[in-house]
Amino acid sequence: MANVPENLHYSKDHEWVRVEGDTAVIGITDHAQDQLGDVVYVELPRAGDEFVANEAFGSVESVKAVSEIFTPVSGKIAEANDSLTDEPEKVNKDPYGDGWMIKIKMSSPGEVDSLLTAAEYEDFTKAENE
Amino acid sequence: MTAPALKLKSTPLNSIHRKLGGRMVEFGGWDMPVQYAAGTVEEHVRTRKHAGLFDVSHMGEVDVRGPDAVAFVNGLVSNDASKLVDEQAQYSALTTPEGTVIDDLLVYRFAEDHLLLVVNAGTTDKDWDWISSHRENENIELRNVSDNYCQIALQGPDALGILQKLTRLPLSEVKYYHFREGEVDGVPAIVSRTGYTGEDGFEVYASPDKAEQLWNRTLDAGNFGADDGVLPCGLAARNTLRLEAGMCLYGHEIDETTTLLEANLGWITKLNKRDFIGRDRLLAQKQEGIGRKLVGFEVTDRGIARDAQDVLIDGQRVGRVTSGSPAPFLKKNIGMAYVPVEFANEGRAIEIDVRGRMVAAQIVPLPFYKRPKQ
Numbered sequence: 471m472a473n474v475p476e477n478l479h480y481s482k483d484h485e486w487v488r489v490e491g492d493t494a495v496i497g498i499t500d501h502a503q504d505q506l507g508d509v510v511y512v513e514l515p516r517a518g519d520e521f522v523a524n525e526a527f528g529s530v531e532s533v534k535a536v537s538e539i540f541t542p543v544s545g546k547i548a549e550a551n552d553s554l555t556d557e558p559e560k561v562n563k564d565p566y567g568d569g570w571m572i573k574i575k576m577s578s579p580g581e582v583d584s585l586l587t588a589a590e591y592e593d594f595t596k597a598e599n600e
Numbered sequence: 601m602t603a604p605a606l607k608l609k610s611t612p613l614n615s616i617h618r619k620l621g622g623r624m625v626e627f628g629g630w631d632m633p634v635q636y637a638a639g640t641v642e643e644h645v646r647t648r649k650h651a652g653l654f655d656v657s658h659m660g661e662v663d664v665r666g667p668d669a670v671a672f673v674n675g676l677v678s679n680d681a682s683k684l685v686d687e688q689a690q691y692s693a694l695t696t697p698e699g700t701v702i703d704d705l706l707v708y709r710f711a712e713d714h715l716l717l718v719v720n721a722g723t724t725d726k727d728w729d730w731i732s733s734h735r736e737n738e739n740i741e742l743r744n745v746s747d748n749y750c751q752i753a754l755q756g757p758d759a760l761g762i763l764q765k766l767t768r769l770p771l772s773e774v775k776y777y778h779f780r781e782g783e784v785d786g787v788p789a790i791v792s793r794t795g796y797t798g799e800d801g802f803e804v805y806a807s808p809d810k811a812e813q814l815w816n817r818t819l820d821a822g823n824f825g826a827d828d829g830v831l832p833c834g835l836a837a838r839n840t841l842r843l844e845a846g847m848c849l850y851g852h853e854i855d856e857t858t859t860l861l862e863a864n865l866g867w868i869t870k871l872n873k874r875d876f877i878g879r880d881r882l883l884a885q886k887q888e889g890i891g892r893k894l895v896g897f898e899v900t901d902r903g904i905a906r907d908a909q910d911v912l913i914d915g916q917r918v919g920r921v922t923s924g925s926p927a928p929f930l931k932k933n934i935g936m937a938y939v940p941v942e943f944a945n946e947g948r949a950i951e952i953d954v955r956g957r958m959v960a961a962q963i964v965p966l967p968f969y970k971r972p973k974q
Binding site for chain 1: 840
């Protein structure tokens with residue numbers, strides 16, 4: 471069973487969001503990395519790039535496939551996890567920790583409220599697999 | 601995901617794949633494992649270093665018997681089936697009148713009046729219709745026997761040692777692209793020294809009701825579970841292994857729009873043998889020269905080329921990627937593509953349009969990977 475930490479917010483595109491003040495740390499969920507398989511390449515934006523909620527900010531690739539990654543919240547990129555360039559496997563090993571992808575300075579922090587809770591996300595992935 | 605229109609076919613190993621944590625996908629109308637718990641990278645590398653076990657029971661088989669068996673088949677395929685001896689296999693292709701490819705296949709000769717054609721899963725019905733529609737008054741018996749066989753492939757440097765534990769057949773005496781009939785774990789089987797990974801290895805054909813026994817016994821004999829033991833491998837590893845080995849995949853490098861000569865398959869195109877379908881066009885193309893050619897490339901930038909992406913040279917869109925992927929053993933991003941023949945030289949810089957970003961690559965010799973000589 472995939473790990474779904476309580477203290478995070480989740481999107482239906484299988485991203486997680488951790489709120490730190492007005493900054494959102496974003497990555498992909500344990501369920502998402504498991505579905506992808508071995509991550510071999512991650513493409514991320516640069517600091518300063520701006521995105522609106524639900525826009526693709528990068529991509530993550532396994533041997534077999536490419537998946538776009540979407541930001542659940544709007545704002546400006548404060549930092550991207552450039553260590554994933556050389557160690558993309560961190561996304562598989564530690565999706566909620568070292569495998570984080572971007573930190574975004576939120577322009578509309580209220581967007582977080584419309585995301586799923588851990589329990590809701592678990593129900594969502596169960597329903598999706600049926 | 602859209603629901604498939606038809607019920608998927610399953611091999612006799614379907615429930616075993618699920619027990620082993622296989623992630624099941626649709627492939628050519630079949631419900632097949634794309635990878636198991638270990639993951640594609642580990643499955644691929646383990647096959648190169650030790651051994652991998654593949655369920656290829658979805659492949660189709662056509663049995664041809666009778667005094668005219670060789671002559672009939674030789675009129676349909678590009679390689680020269682008359683050169684086969686008993687217990688030998690040959691890579692070949694079914695060709696259209698235009699010299700393009702209906703399917704690639706293996707032709708096995710059991711006797712001068714008995715051949716077995718092993719064809720791709722997704723093209724089995726098409727091939728059967730094509731082959732049976734070309735029957736005239738030859739003295740042959742033609743049967744689609746796809747349901748009579750399971751097939752498992754054991755590939756890698758440890759394959760011979762593992763399989764030898766289960767059979768009295770002298771496997772080291774079986775030459776590459778030859779086969780024997782005998783018993784594996786007491787089960788009547790065809791044991792063929794062939795494969796689709798670029799490694800030494802064997803493909804074992806047997807009755808479908810023995811598939812689970814053969815699969816489980818092979819995993820046991822190969823110490824499945826140990827760090828250097830055999831691993832079950834899914835379709836994703838099968839694809840990356842064949843790509844590193846520079847082998848064509850039907851529907852990607854070859855199909856009914858590509859000729860054998862464009863696909864570097866001149867070595868299975870015997871224009872001097874008696875007539876076969878498409879020979880005239882292939883002969884003409886050989887004399888006139890091909891317009892485009894299949895090449896291998898290595899991505900030199902960051903980025904991964906994928907199937908169907910455009911190839912650019914000097915800013916012009918000149919070709920298309922047929923297969924593009926990370927290469928787990930070589931640890932490079934590689935691919936194959938058709939480019940105009942005037943650009944098809946090794947070392948040429950090309951670009952791949954990776955979802956709108958131009959990624960630099962370079963044409964390199966095929967195959968990307970060649971196994972070390974024993």
